Amino acid sequence: MKYCFGVDIGGTTVKMGLLDTVGNILDKWEIPTNTSEEGKAILPDVAASIEKKLEERSLNKSDIAGVGVGVPAPVTSEGIVNGSANLGWKYKEVKRELEELTGLRAEIGNDANVAALGEMWKGGGAGEKNMIMVTLGTGVGGGVIIDGRILVGQNGAGGEIGHLCVNYEETDRCGCGNRGCLEQYASATGIVRLAGKKLEKEQRPTILKKEDVTAKDVFDAVKEEDEVAKEIAVEFGQYLGHALANLAAVLDPAVIVIGGGVSKAGEVLIPYIQKPYMERAFFANRNVRFTLAELGNDAGICGAVKLVLGD
Amino acid sequence: MKYCFGVDIGGTTVKMGLLDTVGNILDKWEIPTNTSEEGKAILPDVAASIEKKLEERSLNKSDIAGVGVGVPAPVTSEGIVNGSANLGWKYKEVKRELEELTGLRAEIGNDANVAALGEMWKGGGAGEKNMIMVTLGTGVGGGVIIDGRILVGQNGAGGEIGHLCVNYEETDRCGCGNRGCLEQYASATGIVRLAGKKLEKEQRPTILKKEDVTAKDVFDAVKEEDEVAKEIAVEFGQYLGHALANLAAVLDPAVIVIGGGVSKAGEVLIPYIQKPYMERAFFANRNVRFTLAELGNDAGICGAVKLVLGD
Numbered sequence: 001m002k003y004c005f006g007v008d009i010g011g012t013t014v015k016m017g018l019l020d021t022v023g024n025i026l027d028k029w030e031i032p033t034n035t036s037e038e039g040k041a042i043l044p045d046v047a048a049s050i051e052k053k054l055e056e057r058s059l060n061k062s063d064i065a066g067v068g069v070g071v072p073a074p075v076t077s078e079g080i081v082n083g084s085a086n087l088g089w090k091y092k093e094v095k096r097e098l099e100e101l102t103g104l105r106a107e108i109g110n111d112a113n114v115a116a117l118g119e120m121w122k123g124g125g126a127g128e129k130n131m132i133m134v135t136l137g138t139g140v141g142g143g144v145i146i147d148g149r150i151l152v153g154q155n156g157a158g159g160e161i162g163h164l165c166v167n168y169e170e171t172d173r174c175g176c177g178n179r180g181c182l183e184q185y186a187s188a189t190g191i192v193r194l195a196g197k198k199l200e201k202e203q204r205p206t207i208l209k210k211e212d213v214t215a216k217d218v219f220d221a222v223k224e225e226d227e228v229a230k231e232i233a234v235e236f237g238q239y240l241g242h243a244l245a246n247l248a249a250v251l252d253p254a255v256i257v258i259g260g261g262v263s264k265a266g267e268v269l270i271p272y273i274q275k276p277y278m279e280r281a282f283f284a285n286r287n288v289r290f291t292l293a294e295l296g297n298d299a300g301i302c303g304a305v306k307l308v309l310g311d
Numbered sequence: 312m313k314y315c316f317g318v319d320i321g322g323t324t325v326k327m328g329l330l331d332t333v334g335n336i337l338d339k340w341e342i343p344t345n346t347s348e349e350g351k352a353i354l355p356d357v358a359a360s361i362e363k364k365l366e367e368r369s370l371n372k373s374d375i376a377g378v379g380v381g382v383p384a385p386v387t388s389e390g391i392v393n394g395s396a397n398l399g400w401k402y403k404e405v406k407r408e409l410e411e412l413t414g415l416r417a418e419i420g421n422d423a424n425v426a427a428l429g430e431m432w433k434g435g436g437a438g439e440k441n442m443i444m445v446t447l448g449t450g451v452g453g454g455v456i457i458d459g460r461i462l463v464g465q466n467g468a469g470g471e472i473g474h475l476c477v478n479y480e481e482t483d484r485c486g487c488g489n490r491g492c493l494e495q496y497a498s499a500t501g502i503v504r505l506a507g508k509k510l511e512k513e514q515r516p517t518i519l520k521k522e523d524v525t526a527k528d529v530f531d532a533v534k535e536e537d538e539v540a541k542e543i544a545v546e547f548g549q550y551l552g553h554a555l556a557n558l559a560a561v562l563d564p565a566v567i568v569i570g571g572g573v574s575k576a577g578e579v580l581i582p583y584i585q586k587p588y589m590e591r592a593f594f595a596n597r598n599v600r601f602t603l604a605e606l607g608n609d610a611g612i613c614g615a616v617k618l619v620l621g622d
Contacts, residue, residue, distance in 0.1 A: 074595060077458065130465040144561060146462055146469075147388065153457070153563020154441040157595035160560045165553065165591050176593060242476065247561060249471045250455060252464020280476050282487060284385060284468035 001065040004308050005050055005104075008070045008111060008300030009033060009042065011086035016049060017301035018057070021065060021309060023122045025298060027053065039088035047101035066105035067098060068304030070114035074156035079108040081156075107307040111300060113150045113159050115259070116143025118303030123294035124257040129311075132244065132253045133293070134161055136262035139175070140183040140190070144251055148311035161247070162187070166239045185239040188215040188262050195232050202228055219265035233272045241276030248277075248285040259293030267292065312376040315619050316361055316415075319381045319422060319611030320344060320353065322397035327360060328612035329368070332376060332620060334433045336609060338364065350399035358412035377416035378409060379615030381425035385467035390419040392467075418618040422611060424461045424470050426570070427454025429614030434605035435568040440622075443555065443564045444604070445472055447573035450486070451494040451501070455562060459622035472558070473498070477550045496550040499526040499573050506543050513539055530576035544583045552587030559588075559596040570604030578603065 001021065008015040011033060018027040031049050034041040050067065054060075071094065073084035079095025098106040109117070116125075116133035125131040129148040135141040140162030144151040151158040162183035163176050170180035172193075184190050195213050199206070206228035207221040221229030244256055256277075258269060274290045281288070295302055312332065319326040322344060329338040342360050345352040361378065365371075382405065384395035390406025409417040420428070427436075427444035436442040440459040446452040451473030455462040462469040473494035474487050481491035483504075495501050506524050510517070517539035518532040532540030555567055567588075569580060585601045592599070606613055 128465075142561075146457060146464070147460075149458075151457055151562065154439075154565040155563055155595050155598075157593070158457075158561065158563040160563075160593055160595065163560045163593040164557045168553070178591065178593070242479070246475045246557065249474045250453075250469065250558060251462065251561070252466055252469040252471075254465040280489060282468070282471055282474040282489070284466050284471065287466075 002063050003059065004065040004305040005053075005067040006301030006304035007046055007067060008114070008304060009046070009087065010072060010111075011035065014042070014046060014049075015297065015301055016046070016053075017298070017305070018053060019302070019305045023302060023305070025301070027057075028298070028301070029053075033087065035086075035088040037088075038090060039084070042087060042089075043094070043097050043101055047098065050102055050104070061103055064104055066107060066308040067102055068114070068307040069094065069098065069106060069108045070111035070300045070304050071108060072111050075108050075110050075152070076156045077152050079106070081108075105308065107304075109150055109152070109304070109307050110143075110156060110159070112141035113143035113152070114303035114307060115299035116145055116159070116257070116303065117150055117306050118295055118299035118301070119257050119259065119293050120145045120148070121306040122302050123299060124259075124291040125255045128254040130251070130253045131255050131257060132161070132247055132251060133257040133259060134186075134240070134244070135260035135293075136186055136188065136258065137260035138187060138189055140187045141260070146251070150307070161243070164243050164246070166243050182239060182243050186236055186262075191215040191218055191232065191236055191262065194235050198228065198232055198235075204228055215262050216265070219262075219268060222265075223268055237272030238276045241273045242280050244273065245277050245280035245282070245285070248288055249282040252285060253288055255289045255291060257291055257293050259299070263292050313374050314370065315376040315616040316364075316378040317612030317615035318357055318378060319425070319615060320357070320383065320398065321422075322346065322383060325353070325357060325360075326608065326612055327357070327364075328609070328616070329364060330613070330616045334613060334616070336612070338368075339609070339612070344398065346397075346399040348399075349401060350395070353398060353400075354405070354408050354412055358409065361413055361415070372414060375415055377418060377619040378413055379425070379618040380405065380409065380417060380419045381422035381611045381615050382419060383422050386419050386421050386463070387467045388463050390417070392419075416619065418615075420461055420463070420615070420618050421454075421467060421470070423452035424454035424463070425614035425618060426606075426610035427456055427470070427568070427614065428461055428617050429606055429610035429612070430568050430570065430604050431456045431459070432617040433613050434610060435570075435602040436566045439565040441562070441564045442566050442568060443472070443558055443562060444568040444570060445497075445551070445555070446571035446604075447497055447499065447569065448571035449498060449500055451498045452571070457562070461618070472554070475554050475557070477554050493550060493554050497547055497573075502526040502529055502543065502547055502573065505546050509539065509543055509546075515539055526573050527576070530573075530579060533576075534579055548583030549587045552584045553591050555584065556588045556591035556593070556596070559599055560593040563596060564599060566600045566602060568602055568604050570610070574603050
């Protein structure tokens, strides 16, 4: 078996890839996600796209190790989704359905967890088997890899790093209903929120005194040595670094990979997270390596393939 | 293969057991731990005791699946210990040495992690594959089981639940050098510390106004509906319950098992932990079952055997 399909199902598009079994992306394309009628066309569309690609490249199914899939929902270790708001799915036996549709072996995982697996295989965590990935996007997602395998958990909800409580005094609510979730401080939205609170009562001159400050603006200003921006970054990094120190005490990772839109700020981000981490890390976890994600949008299809190939 | 040895090495005694492969304890005994000269006699003593038991029961090595061992130190996935203060060991290839000494397959794990595996197999977590165990003793230990396997981590330091920081304002130091570790509030010692602080300025009458209050005294007083004791239990439970809610967001367990000396207080303990847990748990983790450990001192030898037998 020389090839494997990787599929990353999002609410708007499905990213698809044909990879070889050492992880080279041979082909990459997208199809729209049809979420109408409880997303019933999504898996048939994926299967049809796979058939078309096999034909186009004159490949036999016997050449294909399988189809790995990341979906925006918790996924049990049996490949079952109990509902995905983004896709319109209710209860769905994704693994079984896709195997019937394609005649290929299918392995299904949560998209954030699958992306983490991709980063472990071919990205920032390459060479390691124990990894925490934090994805700083609109929300805070994440994935935990233990001994080369995704930490799936009982309900497929393992790795929900964004919903650690990091501030028991918080009065604003998180989207999940709780108060004080990491997501409220370390996501792009969270950074904007921290900036807003800071700028409300800030007297000093700062690049950030403008309309609609974004997380990117904050880290751009940090690069310009803007003192106010640096203080926002310190606050962001303290919540995230302390949370990661707590996780490391239990997960004992070799590497912590920072991904998502916020990570596009680049290396400037790392010391803001690593310093508070080191202040609070258990002694056994002080040699953890911090690094940025490297695969960008390809992490999902890479990880999906690795899910099929196994350790 | 019908039998397996389970060995739980402590700083004073080595607990040993002969079990069948479904987990019945057929025989149980102890030998002293000889920690002199960097504990060099410990493994030979264990091996000699196994040989003696085989002879005594006229068993052949071909009947034995192996020897599982729990040791009071981090253990890598290769069965290597990089130092154990309690045993006097420096770097030691425990798995290799014991296999050479016994001619049997050996599997080695950290004692708290191995005890957690025992509780999953035959105790409070029986029937589950995703479990957090918290051991409330002199310190706070723990073990995490994911998909039936111990979360070992990169340095063998996985599951160090006692060193989650739960109070960033704490001024007293934990034994590990940090401040605000869970161990400072939820261990037997921690509960005594909480009681001491409370009683210093307490005006109300309470059973606890006496010399040398112990953790047991606190929970005995709780059972007597002593208001002051109940407030100490609330504080204890809040630190522990909130920490467990954070862990559950990432680990997604089916069951949380409470063990160690403090757990001898019994069922009265559970609501004090579960209520704050439920206040802060991520919605996917609200169906977690809380239960007490059931195996007591046998958890180590049971888990050690399960380590050999695998999932």
